[in-house]
Amino acid sequence: MTILEIQHVNKTFGKRVVLNDISLQIESSSIIALVGANGAGKTTLINIILNLIPKDSGQVTFLTKNNWKQITGVMMQDNIALHRITIKEIINLTRSYFNHPLSYEELLSVSGLEDHQNSLMTGLSGGQKRRLTFALALAGDPKVLFLDEPTVGMDSNSRNAFWQEIDHLKKSGKTIFVTSHYLEELENIADRFLILQNSIIAFDGTIKQLRSREGQSLIEFDSELNQMDFKGLQDIVSLNVVGHHFQIITNDVNQLLAELTPYLKAIDNLQIKQATLDTLLLNYKENTHE
């Protein structure tokens, strides 16, 4: 069931076109990962969906009978910074905004700040502030959750707990729209990937589709040879060289290894890996710039 419709949204800042005719349908009970380079426009798109900044044109529609503000939860990149208020007060203040809030105890538990409820926010570490900001995003028991770089500053235990909570929220029927530069975290959890690039949604699909479109394997090796020496290889999706280190993405690893045979004497440290999401995205950029 569609919960959110974005139609022909455009946004420019000065002469810079940030969003160019973006249209999307967001289904309920799914996790959508919005990825792209710094400055690609991810936060701008979330801000526009939430009506926090004006769009130049287009339409954003939440398909719900309720007031959309009551069914959305938001965790932006900046942590909430109210210095003279305790954890307990800010949780209850946020709860008071919503018609059907989660209980104070539930939110305190999500924040992991049971031992700090009477402390001021000033005393919290960066990771603790992030977890509190997440708990506040859940205050209204939202149907749709927007998370902009949620795990920045969290240690690995907090990250694991956070993604488990996200998985649990998805299973309970929530829709989660998340941006992150920690792509390996998204890879295991997101149902759908949107790549925002050159002001448009350059890719919209599953990680499986991205892999099958962009090549599945990564071959790495060191060589004193020149990039041009490998130009004749047929089964290359992309070739990156940093110093003497070569990275090749291929759809057909056996065929490529056969093609590399004549070069083997000039190659060291040959490794075959599954391409990571980072590599696929880097490669995606190169393909679309061609």
Ligand SMILES: Nc1ncnc2c1ncn2[C@@H]1O[C@H](COP(=O)(O)OP(=O)(O)OP(=O)(O)O)[C@@H](O)[C@H]1O
């Ligand atoms: N208020 C503003 N005024 C002018 N330019 C802006 C404004 N807000 C954003 N921009 C520009 O719009 C572009 C997109 O910014 P945005 O913050 O949406 O990117 P992002 O994909 O979220 O980046 P990051 O991954 O670094 O968070 C950038 O070039 C940014 O400088």
